[in-house]
Amino acid sequence: MPTDSFIFDRITIIGIGLIGSSLALSAKKTGSVRHITVCDINKAHREEALELGLADETTGDFIEAVKDADLVVICTPSGSCGTVASAIAPGLKDGAIVSDVGSVKQAIIHDVAQHLPDGVHFVPAHPIAGTEHSGPSAGFAELFEGRWLILTPPAGTDEDAIKKVSTLWERTGSNIEIMDAQHHDMVLAITSHLPHLIAYTIVGTADDLGDHLKKEVIKFSASGFRDFTRIAASDPVMWRDVFLNNKEAVLEILQRFTEDLTFLQRAIRWGEGDKLEELFKRTRKIRREIIEANQA
C-alpha cells in the first residue's frame, strides 16, 4: 500500500536487529519514509543492512547518523537506550522526534528523556511482535501486521509527534494502543516477561540433566517441551535487559506464580485431584476467551 505522502523525509534506525530491520523494510514498502540511515556499532551488521536493502546509507557514528533525521528510532536492547540517547543528543536537530521499540517502558523513559535537548520530542513505543530469530537478516516487512503497537507518551508529549509516530506504525499494519508506562510494564510482565523467564528456566533445567536424559528430552520434545524451547531461543541480550529493567513488575508477578506453583505441588504430593482439576478447567476457559479475542 505505497502512498504518495511520506510521513517522514529522513529517519534513522539505531541498532539493526529483528525489529529495526523489519521496521526499515515495512517503512519503505508502505512509502512512509523517503530516506533511511542505519546506525549500528557492528560493522558486519551495517554491511548486511546495505546488502539487504534495509538502508540508504549506514554509519557507526551516532552524531553523523542523526544530524538530519526527522525521526530517530532506537532499536537496541533496552539496557543501552540511555547510552544511545546520550550519544545522539548533541547531533539531534530542533523538532526531531526520538522513539524506541523497547519491551519495558518506565526504565527507558527514565534513561532516555534526561539526555534529550529541549525542542526534541520523545515518543516511547513498543511493537508487540517478534520471532525467536535475531540480527538484520531476521527482519521481514510483514512482522507487525495485525499486531499491537503500544505507545506510552509521558504527559505533555507533543500531540503532533505522537500522531506521526502512530501513523508510521499504523502503516506497518499494527493496531495502536496508548497506555501509561507503568501499566504497560505490569501487563507485559504477565503476558511476556514471566512466560519468557519460565521458558528459559525449564529449558535450562533440562539442559542440566545428564547427557543420556538430555538426548531423550530432545528426541521426545514434541510433547510440550518444544513450545518452551522456541520462546527460550529469543535474543539473550535483549531479554537480559528486559528482566533487569522491569525488575519490580517481574518480581511481583513471579512471586504470585511461585505461590500458585507451590499450591499445585502440594496438591500433587497429597493426591488432591479436585484442586488440580478445578484449576485445569478454569485455564481452559481462558484459552477460549483468547480465541474469541482473535489472538490465537
Add this chain to the structure above:
Amino acid sequence: MPTDSFIFDRITIIGIGLIGSSLALSAKKTGSVRHITVCDINKAHREEALELGLADETTGDFIEAVKDADLVVICTPSGSCGTVASAIAPGLKDGAIVSDVGSVKQAIIHDVAQHLPDGVHFVPAHPIAGTEHSGPSAGFAELFEGRWLILTPPAGTDEDAIKKVSTLWERTGSNIEIMDAQHHDMVLAITSHLPHLIAYTIVGTADDLGDHLKKEVIKFSASGFRDFTRIAASDPVMWRDVFLNNKEAVLEILQRFTEDLTFLQRAIRWGEGDKLEELFKRTRKIRREIIEANQA
C-alpha cells in the same frame, strides 16, 4: 495405505476421546482392523462415535464390549485404567491382547496387570501425540503421523503380542520406541508433565488478576502468554490423573525447576545480568539441537 491383511480381526476401544477416536480412524483407514467396537460409559459419546464412523458397534457394557476382541485398547484417563481392567477382565478371551495409551506407565502397569487373567497379554503403549481438544469429534486419522509411540512392555511380555501392537501403531505413521516404564515416566515428566504443570500455573496466575488486568492479558497475549494457554487448555481430567499417577518423577523435576527459577529470581533482584545472559545463550543452543533432530 490400506493393505490386504488385517493385523487384528476385532478390536475394542474403551473410552472414545481424542486418542481413541484418532486410533479408530487411522486403524480403519490403514486396513489394520476389520471390526471396531467402541465402549464408553458416556451415551452421547457412543452415539457420536457411530455418527462419526468411528465404530462398527458401540456398547456401555464392559464384558459385552471385550468378549470377542483380539485387542482391547484402554483409552481412558490414566487414573481409571485399573478400574477398567478390573471391569473387563472376566470377559477377555484367552490369548487376547490388552493395551493402553496412557501418559504414565509405571502406575498403569501396576493398576492394570494385577486384574488380567493368565493367557491375556498386556502391552502398555503411549502415543506422544495430541492436541488441546478432546472428545470423539476431536480425533483425526493423521494425528500419529511422524510422532513417537513408546512401548513399555514388562520383562517377559509375549513377543508376538508386542509385535502386533507395534505393527498397528507403525501403520498409523508412528515411530516406535521401546523403553523401560520407569525411564519413560522420568523422560515424560521433563518433556511433557512439567511443561503442562507450568503452563496451567501461569494461566491460573493470570486468571486470578483483577478483571481489568485480565482483559488486557487476553488482549496482549500474543507476546508469549498465548503459547502457554494452548497447553493449558488440554483435557483437565486426563492431566489431573497424569500428575497424580506420576507423582514421584513430577515432584523430583519440579524441585529442580524451582531451584533454577529461584536462582534467576535472585539474579534479577541483584541485577546480575551475566547470570541471566549465560543461561539465555545456553537455552538457545537446545532449540538448535531440537531443530536439527527434526522435532521443531
